[in-house]
Every structure is written in structure tokens, then in C-alpha cells.
Amino acid sequence: MTAAVNEWAFIGVFMSVAWILPTLPLVVSWLFRPRRANAIKLQTYECGVETVGDTWVQFKVQYYIYGLVFLVFDVELVFLFPWALAYNQLSFFAFGAGLLFIFLLADALIYAWRKNALEWA
Amino acid sequence: MLELNASTLVFFIFAVLSIGGALGVVMSRNLIHGALFLIVSLFGGAGLFVLLAAPFMAAVQVLVYIGAIAILIIFAVMLTRSMTNMREVFNRQWWVSAIAAVILLAVLIVGVALPVWGPNGTQGDMVLSETTATIQDLGVALVDGNQFVLPFELASLLLTAAMVGAIVIARDNE
């Protein structure tokens, strides 16, 4: 118990300290760098052409579908980790239950594939 | 009852992150900011799981909620063009949700406080379990015929169904 607490204390300290390291060069740079901004310099970069319209345009639905397929897989995979971990202690039935779970996962993939949900275009 | 030690301090840090993030979600007018606040809130939740000696749940929280659902929310926001520039309050029924939220909070406070500090409460000293369940135990329980094998398979089926539904809806308008 105390060992596990120590490990997580390490992670906690790591998380609170580690962000200082990437911030340090930013701070040093902030101290030394020149500041000669003007309106043209601050323009949005678009190869010298003035940008037209709003940046936050509507994106196509494909991104969302990939995100969704990923989410489904992610949730199922998380369930599979305890199964893989307890693998050596499982009876043949329990082992089959895990396999059935993976088959259902494969099923979802096949459906998405057949419906062309995995096409980029 | 509350002694000030490192674990209490860490608890308060995560509680503030969690509640502050949740407030940010509700208060911010920018949807992407809202999504980022949600991540802060979820991260606080993950920290609380670690404090409860449930590191697996913490990893799930970060992996699924921060790594997948938050990304999905941002994708969804970018999908709806008119939503990204919404800055003013456009919903006239905010007070309905405010009342609902207050009622829910009251119910939750009573629900949490009564078993602990109520007349028959445990006064917060009860040890929930002598043994700590490992992830291995979880894995065994999930596929054990006498325990959770049916919910386990149903969860898989549910996720498959969710994906089928989402694909049908998303592909519909082409």
C-alpha cells in the first residue's frame, strides 16, 4: 500500500515539476527577445495574401466519424486490459467470454468498413 | 475529523480542479474553452480516483474521457459551423436548468451526507473493505460466469450498436 502511494507521489511531484522545464526556455526567450511587432507582422500567415472569412470553418463529418469509431474501440480496449492481465487465471469459459468480446469489436469494424465509414473521401 | 496532511491537501487541489473546471464549462461562452475546461475537470476526477487507490479508473478517465471524448466534443463543435462563433446567450430557458441543477445538487448532498452523518450514519470512519481489489481481480470478475460476464458482453454490444447508430445518422445527409 505505502509503496503504491510512493509511486503515485512520484508521479504527482513529476507532474507539478516537469512543466517548469519546458517553460524555462520560454521565460529566458521572453527576457532576451526583441519586440518590434507591427500590424502587418501580426497578420495571420497565409502566404502573403490577406485571409478571407472566418478561420473556424465547418469541418467535414469524416473527422467526427473517425473520432467516434476511435472512441468505441478505446472504450472496448480499456475493458480488455483487465482481461489480458488476469489471463493466466482464467478458465476456458472466461477466456471464451473475452474472445466473444473481441469478436463483437471486430463486428463493429466490419460494419463500419462495409458502410464505407472508413473512407477518407 | 479532517486532519491536515499531504493526502488531504492533494484532495483539495483535485477537488478545486474538478469543481473549478466544471464551473468553467458552464460559464464560458466559447465552446472550445468549455471543452478545455471540461478536460481540467475530468483531470481533477482522475486525481481523485488515484487518491481512492483506483489507479485503473484514473487511467480510464484520462484515456477515454480526456483522450477520446474531449477530442470527439471538439470535432463535434467544429462540425457545426454556427456554433463556433456563438458568444451571446441564446437560450431563454437557462433558469429552468438552473433550478434543476440546484435541486440535483441538494439531492446529491442529502444522498451523500445522510449515510455518513445521518442518525444511523457511519460517521465517516467505516472501512469499506479490508482487502484492496487489484486490476487482476477486476479482470477475473468481468469474465466470470457468476459475476459480470453478461454486463461485460452487453457493454460490447451496446458500443457496437452506438457506433452503428452514429454511422447511420452521420452518413444520412450525403
Next chain:
Amino acid sequence: MPEVCDNIISTLAPCLVQSGTNPDVAQFISILLGVALIASFPLLLVIFLIWVERKIAARVQDRLGPNRVGPFGLFQNIADALKLIIKEDITPAGADRLIFNVAPVIAMLSVILIWAVVPFTPYNIGADLDIGVLYFVAISSIGTLAIMMAGWSSNNKYALLGAFRVVAQLVSYEVPMVLALLVPVMLASSMSMQDMAFAQLGMWFIVLTPVSAFIFYVSNLAETGRAPFDLIEAESELVAGYNIEYSGMKFGLFMANEFMHAFTANLLFAVIFLGAWAGPGATSVPILGFAYLMIKTAIVYVPSLILRATVPRVRIDQMMAFNWKFLVPLAIVNVIVIAFVLKLVQVLGIAPSPENASDFVANIPQMVALLLGNAVILAAAFGLIRGTVRKERLTEAARLAKRVQIEGEKEALPATVATH
């Protein structure tokens, strides 16, 4: 007490307690020192990594690479870093300032944090979490978020488009990566990285499950945005991708982060599939274990550098198709077959018992069975690929034949004499 205090790194806390410090404070100081050591190591390493990468790319392209600043141009990157520090830093108009500035820090943090669970030697590991594998997968997903923040806050269409593509790529390739990780977890019966290293004392996992190793390596290439999957900076179409508006040191952080991430991914490969610190004498002389780990990492890292300098970039649709229609099905089949074979090995009783798991000979029957399983998977996969490619070639040939026929009819007309 000299006999306690001789190894300052691993026994700092008891050493301090003996000299009269409060145990909690001693614990805290030793943790802090460990954190400082582990967190700053990748940042120092990255300067050397960029030099290695530039040198190797130069050799592949028959150039010299950096060779002016310092011996063999070793100090070139220090000079570059100094230059980046004194460069003007532009935050474009309309950018979301806070998110814009925080994004590079979070990106780098997501890589540094992974180093906390890497077992450097049998005795030295930052934090031996019992969910080590899930920890680094979860931490990597925070990096995805940083890219999204950078792209969104820049207020630039290229940046946003680039970020969206990258995020779609990263989340997609996370699926086969995690699926591939299930097999080592099964073999080691643990998610702790240190246990995984100990489980490989008998035989490295790359020998037992080459298919998993292959999937993990390829999806790592994509996760870290290396060629041929470097769509993160598709110069030809997106100018630079999500970090287009970044300049000065903030850009430097993103760039350094890319190299660091690539090395870290290969480090994880070395830990999970190449036995981490395992090697002759590693248990008695810890520093030797650390050297072995670095050598193993270099052995898998250098080919990825040569690959980067050699192969062209794939198109985004090809990359997505490769992931969802090849890697993910392969990974699923791999998990099913390996799980089945492992259970079979267990039932037949030829698996190495916990006592002789670190004995090479005891692992051989299991290895043979698993290799047979892997061979079946590979044969099936390549059979499928051949079938698909053949079908595509036939349709292409039919299309060409049809076109030739039409052209031929055109040529029959007297007026059109084409000479192409």
C-alpha cells in the same frame, strides 16, 4: 554510514534519515531529486538527438551535415537553440493567447511524463506503477490535445486543418498500438513496466510475438509523426501544419518535442519488446543495464531515421486506409490467435512455470507454439494483401485496355493523328 550512502541515487532517503532528517522530508527530497534527474535527461538528450538525425539524414543524401560548430558539428544545435531564444516571438492577431502559449508546454510535458515509468535499470525506475502501460498510453493522448490546442488557437486555417488531420491520424493509430500492447500484457501478466522487463529475462517479447512488435513499431511511427506518416508537417499542402503560426522558442519546443517523442516511442519499444535493461551483468552493475537500454533503443531508432530520409510521404487517405483496413484487423486477429495459442500452451502444460520463466530453454516450447501462431497470422495477412492487390491490378488493367480501345477507335478517324 559509507556503506549505506555509497549509491546516492537509490539510497538517498535512508541515507538522509541516518544523518538526522525527518523521514517524510527525506522521502520528498529523494523524490524531487529523482524527478529532476529523469525530467531533465530527455531535454538534454534531445540536443544530441537532433544532431544524430541531421548527420544520418545527411549521410543518406550524400551530404556532410552539420560540421562547423564544434567537433563533428556537435555544438550546432546548441547554437540553434541560442538563436531561437533571441528570436522575436510573434503571437498572431486574433490568436487565443493563453491557449496559444500553453500548448507547446503541454505538448512537451506529455512526452517528459512518459519517462517516469521507464525502467532504466533493475533498480532504477521513476515510478513503478501497476498500470504502467495504460499510464503511458493515457499520457500520450494528452499530446493529441496539445496539438488540437495549438491548431485551434492560432486563428489560421492551415493550422486548424493541419491539427484536425493530425488528431485524426493520432487517434486512429492509437487503436492498433493499444491492441498490440495487449499481447505483452498477457505474456507478462502485468501492466507494470518493471514487471514487463523482468518477464523478458528468459526471452524477449519480440521473439515471442513479432507481429505485435511490428504493429507497435509502425503505429509508433505514425503516432510520433515520422516518415512515411509525417503528415503533421505536410509542407506541400498545409505549409507546416498545426504549428505554422509559431515562431521563436515556442516553435523550438514543438520541434524538439517531435525528436524527443520519436526517441521516447522507440525507448518504449525497447522496454516492451527488447527486454529493457536485460543483458549480461545488468543485475549486478545497474549502469550497464542503462547502457543496454540506450543501445537497444538506438538500434530501433536509427532505422526510423534512415526511413525518414528515404521514403516519400503517403497521402492522408492512404494512411487512414492502411490503419483501419490493414493494421487494425491484423491487430485484432493477432490478439485472438495469440490468446488462443497461449491458452493452448497453458492447457498442454508446456508454458514455462514462474520458477523457470527466466530460463531460456524453458521458454523454447512456448516460443515455437507462438511463432507458429505468428506465422499463420502473417501468411493470412499477406495472402489477403496479395489478393487485394491482384484484384486492383486486374481492374486497372481492364480500365487501361478499355481506354486503349477507345484511343484506337479515335485513331481510325483520318483527321486525328495523335503522336503521344
